[in-house]
Amino acid sequence: MTNVGFIGIGLMGLPMCKRLLSASVPLSVWNRTPEKCQPLLDLGAQCAQSIESLVQNVDVVMLCVSNTQAVQTVAKTLLPYLKPGQVIVDFSSISPDATQSLAQETAKMGAQWIDCPVSGGVAGAQAGTLAMMAGGDAQTVSSIEPLLLNLGQRLTYMGESGSGQTTKICNQMIVSCNVLVIAEVMAMAKRAGVDASKIPTALTGGFADSTPLQLTGTRMATQDFDDIKWHVKTLLKDLDMAGDLSKALGSATPMAGLGAQLMRQHASHGFAEQDPATLVTLYEAMLNSNDGQNGEIHEQESPCD
Numbered sequence: 001m002t003n004v005g006f007i008g009i010g011l012m013g014l015p016m017c018k019r020l021l022s023a024s025v026p027l028s029v030w031n032r033t034p035e036k037c038q039p040l041l042d043l044g045a046q047c048a049q050s051i052e053s054l055v056q057n058v059d060v061v062m063l064c065v066s067n068t069q070a071v072q073t074v075a076k077t078l079l080p081y082l083k084p085g086q087v088i089v090d091f092s093s094i095s096p097d098a099t100q101s102l103a104q105e106t107a108k109m110g111a112q113w114i115d116c117p118v119s120g121g122v123a124g125a126q127a128g129t130l131a132m133m134a135g136g137d138a139q140t141v142s143s144i145e146p147l148l149l150n151l152g153q154r155l156t157y158m159g160e161s162g163s164g165q166t167t168k169i170c171n172q173m174i175v176s177c178n179v180l181v182i183a184e185v186m187a188m189a190k191r192a193g194v195d196a197s198k199i200p201t202a203l204t205g206g207f208a209d210s211t212p213l214q215l216t217g218t219r220m221a222t223q224d225f226d227d228i229k230w231h232v233k234t235l236l237k238d239l240d241m242a243g244d245l246s247k248a249l250g251s252a253t254p255m256a257g258l259g260a261q262l263m264r265q266h267a268s269h270g271f272a273e274q275d276p277a278t279l280v281t282l283y284e285a286m287l288n289s290n291d292g293q294n295g296e297i298h299e300q301e302s303p304c305d
Contacts, residue, residue: 007063009040021044051078082111088112093237121229133163135159173256
């Protein structure tokens with residue numbers, strides 16, 4: 001039986017760990033805030049007092065933390081204690097370049113770093129239906145696939161180290177732009193007098209249907225923002241990584257670039273820690289602003305005139 005250590009008991013980490021425990025996987029956990037581990041200890045997980053002690057007693061170390069800097073901070077503590085043959089699986093969404101560097105440092109210890117970001121949100125983590133996209137050593141990914149399939153419905157090997165993270169950036173570009181246009185639609189539909197709460201049902205099964213629509217559409221229409229399933233700051237972080245990657249590659253990403261600016265505007269108004277369903281308020285504020293101008297659109301003079 002593979003012994004697993006899990007670092008990062010947050011919105012995603014908690015249900016992922018519960019899935020591992022339900023599959024009878026021996027699990028040790030560590031979190032910067034120890035209290036967050038208690039629900040897992042009640043289910044039979046072991047609490048590691050430090051990252052060092054966690055690493056010493058497991059075969060696979062799994063990470064699920066907030067961003068590139070957080071992963072690098074954990075890795076700085078983690079890497080010196082790695083043993084040959086151990087595997088690190090990073091579920092976080094971070095920079096492909098940083099991932100490649102971490103993989104190189106891990107290889108010096110005789111271990112393997114697998115970047116394996118996931119998509120499907122908290123609901124997918126709870127149901128074990130996450131989509132997983134992996135980069136790194138192909139043989140290592142194949143060897144841990146049975147373990148990872150306790151967490152998701154599908155594991156796709158994408159290529160060398162960093163490929164999983166690049167794939168996740170592509171995923172987040174689609175998701176973020178989708179959520180933004182859903183918010184735009186909901187604000188406009190309400191303005192037109194349509195019962196916007198019925199739009200997700202009306203569009204189910206059609207070309208416009210999507211998981212983000214079903215998860216956020218009705219909540220946008222009814223202003224149901226209390227249950228935070230993911231964060232605006234997370235989508236913004238991923239869109240910024242998309243911008244960095246597009247610059248490095250010389251690839252045009254105008255939709256994602258505009259999405260990042262809209263997401264940043266919303267986050268700057270105090271919504272960074274809120275659910276993306278709150279994006280509908282961004283567009284409603286724009287409509288209210290137009291009301292203040294009596295609905296008129298004023299043509300600005302060109303500086304060339």
